[in-house]
Amino acid sequence: xxxxxxxxxxxxxxxxxxxxxxxxxxxxxxxxxxxxxxxxxxxxxxxxxxxxxxxxxxxxxxxxxxxxxxxxxxxxxxxxxxxxxxxxxxxxxxxxxxxxxxxxxxxxxxxxxxxxxxxxxxxxxxxxxxxxxxxxxxxxx
Ligand code: 5GP
Ligand code: ZN
Numbered sequence: 001x002x003x004x005x006x007x008x009x010x011x012x013x014x015x016x017x018x019x020x021x022x023x024x025x026x027x028x029x030x031x032x033x034x035x036x037x038x039x040x041x042x043x044x045x046x047x048x049x050x051x052x053x054x055x056x057x058x059x060x061x062x063x064x065x066x067x068x069x070x071x072x073x074x075x076x077x078x079x080x081x082x083x084x085x086x087x088x089x090x091x092x093x094x095x096x097x098x099x100x101x102x103x104x105x106x107x108x109x110x111x112x113x114x115x116x117x118x119x120x121x122x123x124x125x126x127x128x129x130x131x132x133x134x135x136x137x138x139x140x141x
Contacts, residue, residue, distance in 0.1 A: 006098035
């Protein structure tokens, strides 16, 4: 895609610091370095987000996640954990509309990255949860 920054990175038209590459994916350091070693894994095929994957693309891209995670973890003994984040849609903080997976190494609670899940459990009774689950389950049929 012509005006996509990650397609330009994949084609080498914009420089990037690559850590892994094969026929289907490229992994390179995120320019923002939320923490040291923050890496992006992208499919070489331009797809906007997770909703654009078919099974074949998922097989080519998503199966590489553990391998990239392991390489990052093993690259520095100071890495204690790793957040893997995939934003889909502007409302979900996606800013580059070429699907990508963030790998954010964690060095401690005060390493500059944070993510918080609100506890809204009090808002949902069993019926509400069952209804939500049924709506999702129905999509697999
Ligand atoms: P999103 O907000 O879409 O989940 O993440 C997009 C990421 O792409 C951001 O973390 C941002 O720092 C990164 N990014 C944007 N432009 C470039 C670039 O030109 N080079 C690199 N390496 N990363 C970029
Ligand atoms: Zn693209």
